[in-house]
Amino acid sequence: MPENSSRSARTAVVAFLSAIPGEATRSLRRTYLQEYAAHLATLKDCPEAALTQADLLDPAHAAAWLDAAARGETRRRTGLRGPRTPASANSMAARTTTLNTFSAHHGHPLALTVPKPEFAPRLTPEEAHRTLRLLTAHQPDGILTATWERTVALIALAVTTGHGLAHLQPMTLDDLQLDRPLPRARVSRTWHPLDTVTRGALTRWTGTHHALTAGHLKALHGGDVHQLWVTTAPGRPRQGRDAPPAGLPAARRTLEAAHRRLTTLALGTPLLLEQFCPAEPENGA
Structure with missing residues (x-):
């Protein structure tokens, strides 16, 4: 060893x-x-x-x-x-x-055989934009409004920038500039221009983000929540601790589960976020 x-x-x-x-x-x-x-x-x-x-x-x-x-x-x-x-x-x-x-x-390589990844078929750019507009305009029954808004904003960024969850999940509020004449978002150090649908989805989500996080800033030792994606409902109590409030940074699995639920409810099939990206699949996306 x-x-x-x-x-x-x-x-x-x-x-x-x-x-x-x-x-x-x-x-x-x-x-x-x-x-x-x-x-x-x-x-x-x-x-x-x-x-x-x-x-x-x-x-x-x-x-x-x-x-x-x-x-x-x-x-x-x-x-x-x-x-x-x-x-x-x-x-x-x-x-x-x-x-x-x-x-x-740690100096003890296991050298395990890595299974070959499987990538779902991509939507065409026209299909991706039409589906985004559909999801943006209609909130399905059975999903929280805040969760719907967050997931639609995430899909909009995937369609617009071509990036998957590996690069979108770490984004912060500083990565958005929505009030410029040409609004833009920064993903992996690159700025991408935003169309009106994406700008609208992100504007709606950032308003909800503020409402979710403003109520417990003092509980966070006076610090604001700069992460773009935050939880939309209280978590589960664990090991005798109180349930964490909504408005805390959202884990990747939380975003994945919400995306799967929205696409299933709205479209009847659980599309992956990568299917909305026009670029080639990313590692870990």
């Missing part, structure tokens, strides 16, 4: 994540390593704090987690076929890549 194999799993994860320069990739790796640690703690019947770096690098443990994830046993949100919906090829590829990069960083 490599050096430091006896140190805590948490310390090993923090060291690995700190070496990743991109926030989107770092967030994705963090999500899957947290899932891995939670599964392993349950498997070993011990608290997560008791896990070591060696536990995470054990090939048998890695294989057990990947097998469980593929069967849908680690799913935290109900999928299209229920709470045990098998994981997609794309999410399994991301999990496997996470293990490969984590183990290589």
